[in-house]
Every structure is written in C-alpha cells, then in structure tokens.
Amino acid sequence: MSKKITVKLFASLMKFLPVNSTKSHGFDYKIDETTTVGYLIDDLKLPRNVIHIVLLNGVYLDAETRDETPLNEGDTLGFWPPVAGG
Amino acid sequence: MSWTKKVLRINLTEGTCTPEPLNMEWAELYLGQRGLATKYLTEEVPPTTDPLSPENTMYMITGPLTGTMASTAGRYSVVTKSPLTGAVACSNSGGFFGNEMKCAGWDMVILEGKSPTPVYISINDDKAEILPADEIWGKSVWEADEWLHAKHQDPQLRIAAIGVSGEKGVLYSAIINDLHRAAGRSGVGTVMGSKNVKAIALRGSKGVTVNDPKAFFEATTAAKKVLAENAVTGEGLPALGTQVLMNVINEMGAQPTHNYKESVFAGASKISGEAMLEARDSDGKPNLTRNAGCFACTISCGRISTIDPQHFSVQNKEDLHPSYHGNSGGLEYEAAWALGSDTGVDDLDALTYAQFVCNEQGLDPISLGSTIAAAMELFEEGVITTEDTGGIELNFGNAEAMIKCTELVAKGEGFGLELGQGSARFCEKHGRPELSMTVRGQEFPAYDPRSIQGMGLGYATSNRGACHLRGYTVASEVLGIPIKTDPLETEGKAGLQIAFQNATAAFDSAGICIFTSFAWSLEDVAPQLDAACEGEWTVERLSEIGERVWNLERLYNDAAGLGGSADKLPPRMVSEAVTSGPAEGKVNGLDKMLPEYYAERGWSPEGDVTAETKARLGL
Ligand code: SF4
Numbered sequence: 182m183s184k185k186i187t188v189k190l191f192a193s194l195m196k197f198l199p200v201n202s203t204k205s206h207g208f209d210y211k212i213d214e215t216t217t218v219g220y221l222i223d224d225l226k227l228p229r230n231v232i233h234i235v236l237l238n239g240v241y242l243d244a245e246t247r248d249e250t251p252l253n254e255g256d257t258l259g260f261w262p263p264v265a266g267g
Numbered sequence: 268m269s270w271t272k273k274v275l276r277i278n279l280t281e282g283t284c285t286p287e288p289l290n291m292e293w294a295e296l297y298l299g300q301r302g303l304a305t306k307y308l309t310e311e312v313p314p315t316t317d318p319l320s321p322e323n324t325m326y327m328i329t330g331p332l333t334g335t336m337a338s339t340a341g342r343y344s345v346v347t348k349s350p351l352t353g354a355v356a357c358s359n360s361g362g363f364f365g366n367e368m369k370c371a372g373w374d375m376v377i378l379e380g381k382s383p384t385p386v387y388i389s390i391n392d393d394k395a396e397i398l399p400a401d402e403i404w405g406k407s408v409w410e411a412d413e414w415l416h417a418k419h420q421d422p423q424l425r426i427a428a429i430g431v432s433g434e435k436g437v438l439y440s441a442i443i444n445d446l447h448r449a450a451g452r453s454g455v456g457t458v459m460g461s462k463n464v465k466a467i468a469l470r471g472s473k474g475v476t477v478n479d480p481k482a483f484f485e486a487t488t489a490a491k492k493v494l495a496e497n498a499v500t501g502e503g504l505p506a507l508g509t510q511v512l513m514n515v516i517n518e519m520g521a522q523p524t525h526n527y528k529e530s531v532f533a534g535a536s537k538i539s540g541e542a543m544l545e546a547r548d549s550d551g552k553p554n555l556t557r558n559a560g561c562f563a564c565t566i567s568c569g570r571i572s573t574i575d576p577q578h579f580s581v582q583n584k585e586d587l588h589p590s591y592h593g594n595s596g597g598l599e600y601e602a603a604w605a606l607g608s609d610t611g612v613d614d615l616d617a618l619t620y621a622q623f624v625c626n627e628q629g630l631d632p633i634s635l636g637s638t639i640a641a642a643m644e645l646f647e648e649g650v651i652t653t654e655d656t657g658g659i660e661l662n663f664g665n666a667e668a669m670i671k672c673t674e675l676v677a678k679g680e681g682f683g684l685e686l687g688q689g690s691a692r693f694c695e696k697h698g699r700p701e702l703s704m705t706v707r708g709q710e711f712p713a714y715d716p717r718s719i720q721g722m723g724l725g726y727a728t729s730n731r732g733a734c735h736l737r738g739y740t741v742a743s744e745v746l747g748i749p750i751k752t753d754p755l756e757t758e759g760k761a762g763l764q765i766a767f768q769n770a771t772a773a774f775d776s777a778g779i780c781i782f783t784s785f786a787w788s789l790e791d792v793a794p795q796l797d798a799a800c801e802g803e804w805t806v807e808r809l810s811e812i813g814e815r816v817w818n819l820e821r822l823y824n825d826a827a828g829l830g831g832s833a834d835k836l837p838p839r840m841v842s843e844a845v846t847s848g849p850a851e852g853k854v855n856g857l858d859k860m861l862p863e864y865y866a867e868r869g870w871s872p873e874g875d876v877t878a879e880t881k882a883r884l885g886l
Contacts, residue, residue, distance in 0.1 A: 189514075189518070191511075191514050191515065191541060192503060192506070192507055192511050192540070192541070193502060193503070193506060195541060206514065206536060206539075206541050231498075233498070233747060234515060234745075234746065234747065236515075236518050236519055238849065239518050239519045239520045239848055239849030240519075240849050241519070241745075241751065241753075241754075243751075257518075259514075259515075259518050261515055262498055262502070262503060263497075263498035263499050263503060263746070263747075263748070264499060264503045264507070264511045264512070264515060264746060265499045265503065265504070265511075265512075265742060265746050265748060265782075265785045266504065266508065266509030266510065266511055266512040266568070266600050267509060267512075267600070267601075267735055267736060267739055267741070267781070267782065
C-alpha cells in the first residue's frame with residue numbers, strides 16, 4: 182500500500198522542487214511502505230553535501246540516524262542547506 | 268592604532284564641541300564599541316539617571332576594526348541609558364556611518380546635556396559644529412537626509428538621524444543611518460530626540476591606520492576566505508538574507524504568533540525569504556530587487572525590495588516619499604515576524620511597507636510589532652475597544668489595522684502615542700501586564716522560548732532587555748552552528764548561553780558584524796585585531812573582555828534596580844504550554860537553567876556579581 186507525504190525544499194534547495202509545485206515550497210509525494218528518509222533523498226536526487234537541516238514533522242533528524250528513519254502517512258519532511266540569520 | 272585615540276565630546280547645553288584623548292587604559296580592558304562605551308557610561312552616568320533628562324549621555328562609538336579592510340568593518344554602536352527599559356542600552360548598526368566617523372578621526376562622539384533648540388551636528392574631519400535644525404525638525408529621516416545632502420552640497424555625507432517618532436518621545440525610536448540601517452533597539456533614538464538633536468552628518472577624509480599592515484592584510488584575507496567558503500555567510504545570507512529563517516523557525520514550531528499565544532503561523536511561507544523571490548501577479552516582479560552590503564562587508568545580507576504598486580498601502584498615495592514606489596531597505600526577518608506572524612498578518616507587501624515606515628521615521632520594528640500584537644490581544648479580549656483605538660478594528664490578521672497603527676506610532680499621533688510607550692506600559696495601563704511579552708520592559712524577538720529553551724534563558728538574562736543579539740543560541744539549538752543541541756532540552760543551556768553571550772560581547776566591541784560569527788570564532792577575530800592594534804590580542808584576552816563587558820553591564824543594571832529581580836519571563840512562557848507543533852505541551856524551564864547560569868557566571872544565588880568575580884575580571 183502506498184503512503185502520501187509532503188516534501189518541502191527551502192532556500193537554495195528550492196531549485197530541486199518539481200515544476201508546478203506550489204504548496205508552500207513543497208509537494209505531495211507518494212512512497213511505498215518501506216521508504217526511509219535516506220531512500221527519498223536519493224530518489225529525489227537531492228544533493229547530500231548541501232542538505233544540513235532535516236525536519237520530520239518539525240523535529241530535527243540527526244545526520245547519523247536520518248537515513249534509516251521510516252516515513253509514515255501524512256508526514257511532512259523539510260530540507261534546508263546551512264542557513265542562519267537573526 | 269587602530270584606534271584614532273580621539274573622542275569628540277559635544278555638550279549640547281553649553282553648545283561646545285571639545286576633542287579629548289580616548290582613555291586607552293579602558294580601551295585595553297574593554298577594546299572598543301560596546302565594551303568601551305559601556306565603561307564610559309558606567310563612569311559618567313549614574314545608574315539612577317532619568318534616561319530622558321539632560322543628565323543622560325549618548326555615546327556613538329566605533330571599534331578598533333571599524334573603517335579598516337576587515338570584512339563587515341563598518342559597525343558602530345550607540346550606548347546610553349534606555350528610556351524603554353531603564354537598563355543599559357547598546358544598539359549596533361552597519362551601513363557606512365561608523366567608518367566615516369573613524370575616517371574623520373574620531374573613535375567616539377559623545378552627546379551630553381540638552382540643546383535648547385533643535386540642532387544637528389556637522390563633523391568634517393576636525394571641524395565640528397552644532398547647527399540649527401529647525402527646518403528638518405518634524406521631518407522624516409529620509410527628508411532630513413535629503414535636506415542635509417543638499418545643504419552641504421556633498422553627496423558623500425554620511426548621516427544618522429531620528430524621525431518624528433524620536434522627537435515625539437516614542438520609547439522605541441531608532442537612529443537610522445544611511446537611510447535604512449538602524450541602531451534599532453531600546454529607544455536610543457528617543458534619547459537623541461530628548462537632547463533636541465535631529466541628525467549627525469559626517470565627512471571624513473583621513474583614512475584609518477593599522478599597526479602591522481602586512482600581517483593585517485594576511486589576517487583579513489584569510490578571514491574573508493573563511494566567510495566566502497562557509498555555506499551560511501558565503502551563500503545563504505547573500506541569497507535570502509535574514510528572512511531565510513521564517514520557514515525553518517515556523518516548521519520547527521517556534522514562530523511567535525498572535526502575541527505568542529501560538530508558535531506556528533499558517534501564513535509563514537507567504538511572508539518568508541523564499542516568498543520574496545516569487546513573481547507577483549500584478550507586474551510579474553518579485554518583492555526582492557537585490558541584496559545589499561554595509562561598508563567592507565563580504566557577506567551582504569541586506570535586502571532591497573519593492574512594494575507591489577497595486578497594493579493598498581501605496582496605491583493612490585501621491586504624498587508618500589518616492590522610495591515607497593521604488594526600491595528601499597527591507598524586509599528583514601525581525602520586522603517580518605513582529606509585524607507579521609505576531610500580529611497575524613500574512614501580507615508580504617503590507618510588511619514591506621511597514622518596514623519602510625520604520626526606516627523612514629526611525630522605529631524599532633520588533634518593539635512596534637510586538638506592542639501592536641499585545642494591543643490586538645487586548646482588543647480581542649474586549650479590554651480595549653474602538654473607543655481606545657480611535658476607531659481601528661484591531662483584530663489579529665488585519666493588515667490595514669497593523670499599517671494604520673504603524674503610521675500613527677511613526678508620527679507620534681493619537682493612539683500611536685499610547686502604543687509608542689511599548690507593550691509593557693501599554694498592557695500595564697490596561698490592567699493586563701501579563702500579556703506583555705517583555706523582559707526588562709523590552710519586547711521579545713522572533714523565537715518562542717518554550718520551543719527553543721536556551722533563548723528563554725537568553726531573554727531573561729539579557730542586559731538590554733529581551734534580545735536575540737546578546738546570545739543567539741538559536742544558532743546551535745536550531746541551525747546546528749557550531750554544533751547541534753536539542754532545542755527542547757534545558758540541560759547544558761546555561762553554559763551554552765554564557766559562551767554565546769561572552770563571545771558576542773567581544774565581537775560587538777571589535778567593530779565587526781555579529782553575522783560573521785556564523786563562520787568566525789574568536790580564533791578568526793584575534794589575528795585581525797592583533798595585527799590592527801598595538802599590544803597582544805589573543806583569543807583568551809578577547810574571551811575575558813567579553814566576560815568583563817557582560818559583567819560590567821550587569822553591575823550597572825544591578826545598581827539601576829534591574830539585576831537578578833528582573834531575570835524573569837512573562838507568565839505565558841513559563842506556565843502556558845505550547846498548543847501545537849513539535850513543542851506542544853512545553854513551557855520554558857527557566858527555573859532549571861537560571862541557578863546553573865548564576866553559578867557558572869560566578870554570581871550569587873540571587874544573581875548578584877560576587878566580589879570574587881569582580882576581582883577576577885578587574886571590575
Ligand atoms: S552581514 Fe549584513 S548586517 Fe552584517 S555588515 Fe554585512 S550586510 Fe551589514
């Protein structure tokens with residue numbers, strides 16, 4: 182059974198958004214039962230050397246463990262390069 | 268070197284401009300800018316002084332690196348006793364004013380006393396004059412800027428001025444230099460207005476000398492390389508500016524919304540840095556025109572933007588300054604959250620307009636937005652009505668109301684004068700002091716301290732009242748700089764805050780921008796100072812200076828009655844849990860962090876600087 186999640190790409194990662202994605206810098210994405218964050222990063226061809234902050238439903242995923250993190254129906258996954266401001 | 272070792276003391280009561288030597292003994296201990304001017308303040312202005320009386324003094328001061336080729340070396344600070352908080356005020360600004368002061372041969376310009384009539388200060392190298400400003404009193408910063416350039420027939424003149432709000436006693440008025448760079452917080456513009464000073468116009472032709480030019484060239488080149496190769500300072504800040512934070516802070520559930528009732532704002536992405544790049548329907552242009560940099564800056568985080576010509580804020584308003592119909596400075600994140608998510612307004616053009624007004628009339632957009640948000644909550648609770656607001660329907664999300672309030676505060680008119688007293692006084696007056704999101708009377712910045720625990724400790728202990736620029740642990744807790752810590756955890760945050768606070772005080776005393784600290788540590792700053800200045804400037808010495816400056820500020824506040832007893836957060840932050848998002852159910856654990864903070868600072872359990880700590884730091 183497939184699941185639907187929302188993927189959001191921010192700052193310089195916006196250039197990896199599919200054409201026509203308008204949903205708050207993001208898009209809906211269908212995944213299958215076993216998809217992990219690591220699998221999704223590669224599937225979307227996101228540049229691993231640029232990704233710095235990954236938030237799953239707003240919670241930070243550690244670089245060491247995020248690849249194995251499973252995804253569930255309705256999840257929101259956000260990606261950022263290194264950013265700061267103030 | 269690289270101090271000019273000269274101070275210009277202007278006594279407005281007497282009408283005199285007197286040069287004097289910089290106190291180099293103090294410079295050895297406090298470096299420059301924030302630290303050194305605070306030392307002058309503590310020696311010259313008793314902590315109990317009425318901030319708006321002639322007895323208060325205002326120090327405009329550069330750092331030793333200001334005016335040099337070090338990256339971001341255009342900074343100056345304004346130090347005084349704050350009328351908003353009663354505590355020490357230190358507001359830092361970029362642009363081109365600081366380096367011009369240094370090039371004119373002055374480390375610091377001191378304004379003391381009070382002029383009997385409106386004046387401006389003209390400084391052209393050694394020549395300093397107090398001149399009449401009757402023609403620009405009552406005018407905006409931008410109008411004053413034009414008038415001064417025309418009068419002196421000098422396009423290179425660098426000007427810092429106050430707007431009408433500062434003349435009228437709005438307590439969070441800013442000093443604006445170079446049209447849209449602000450010494451923004453704590454009402455330093457109000458103090459300038461209370462002295463009847465409209466502007467300072469500077470022209471310097473002397474240049475700045477450094478102690479060891481070859482070593483300095485090498486050190487600054489190496490440090491610039493660090494900035495260029497860092498993803499934040501080399502790429503992120505130039506592309507999206509401070510507004511890059513809007514989405515990340517919102518997604519992680521720390522976006523102050525509706526006067527801090529909520530921490531997730533549905534409209535955040537519409538007012539974010541990313542949204543500023545999107546083409547709008549009316550003319551196909553994006554809000555953002557280009558980025559902009561201060562003197563010698565190799566980061567260039569500044570924003571130059573336009574308002575949609577069809578937006579209600581500018582449409583059919585012929586009397587607006589032409590900049591509203593063209594390009595001007597903004598939108599920055601701190602203005603965007605305070606005037607935006609905190610008031611519930613998700614209209615990018617309305618926010619850009621409000622930021623332009625803040626620049627034109629010299630206002631701190633954080634205190635302004637936060638005070639409007641508090642007033643909105645009081646309005647929605649029925650504590651105030653349209654009778655109080657002069658007919659404004661002050662509901663959350665009402666962009667027209669936010670703009671109307673901004674315009675009224677900017678001009679110090681009607682309901683605007685009441686809002687201009689800040690949220691602490693406003694909420695107190697209406698019998699609901701607990702709805703003011705302030706510490707020491709200064710409004711919170713953009714991070715919910717229930718979702719980012721270390722920032723709660725930072726706000727509570729910040730010497731100039733709630734502030735993000737005193738100890739930006741967001742860098743670590745959210746952004747992973749230099750290392751990632753858990754934002755919901757209180758453990759270890761005391762040490763983290765202290766490290767950030769001390770290092771920031773050292774950066775702020777050097778003449779460089781704090782944004783360099785996303786890539787630089789004191790290891791990068793020390794060689795630049797060591798080459799620029801006489802004597803030995805090591806990382807250890809700078810760390811000690813940072814700690815000394817922090818403690819000196821604290822001692823001043825203690826004596827003003829704003830020490831340990833003021834290290835508090837509003838009840839909402841410590842007893843009302845976050846209602847949604849990743850931090851749901853959390854309150855700030857200040858009670859856990861504060862005792863540890865006091866102990867690690869070497870203070871008493873009541874938060875007093877102990878005799879041993881004073882002796883250790885030579886205070
Ligand atoms: S980083 Fe931004 S605020 Fe700092 S000096 Fe550069 S342009 Fe100015």
